[in-house]
Amino acid sequence: MKNVIKDILLDEFQDEVENSLIRHKSILDTLTKFQESNSRVNRAIAKAVTSCGCIEVNAGKQHMPTDKDVLEDLNKCLSSHLQGKLCDNCRERIEFEIGNNIFYLTALCNLLDINIYDILIREADKITTLGKYNLR
Template structure:
């Protein structure tokens, strides 16, 4: 499966999606899968403890260069995900990608094209694309 493209994955999802063919079903499942991703990450902190969070105000200042800002801005994450948490989060991200692909299928959108356009926008806008 190492050579699987987004298009192939999107076709595979289309072949497998039988139960949730309604746009409303797919939208709700996508939202549910997003919540499950968040919950898996949260469990890594609250139940497993392999990572911890220490959040505070970011030390960003307008006069910093981009490189200086990149060095100062923190993820607030301490530690590394353990193997069990990596597995759990990976499973939930996979389900989320499944429903994202399903949404693209129902709306006749090509995931490859969406990523290519977003990449082009990032390349063109550069720093102005930052949010």
């Protein structure tokens, strides 16, 4: 029942995107808008670091475990390099930009006659099956 609700929600969203995408109907327009929205997500995160300062990037070499239990220890050893927490303003901006990104991703799926829910299910199955051996 839970998956049916998720399927309906994503199908409705995909239909709404189809109905509201008017100006950028061309695959080329949609591709470039999707790329632009990716850049805006990146820019919003960078601004959270450089303008607001609510988060910091403290990057350095990732230290990989050397023993035989490498995969067991990877999550404990590897870092996101992020410090701090997004302020409400930055969180709102980043969520807005990610929303636009999802919109254009969905628009691409529509133009290519791909169901986004099916993609999510396949990816979830792959992650569940491969677990930490997915190595992404």
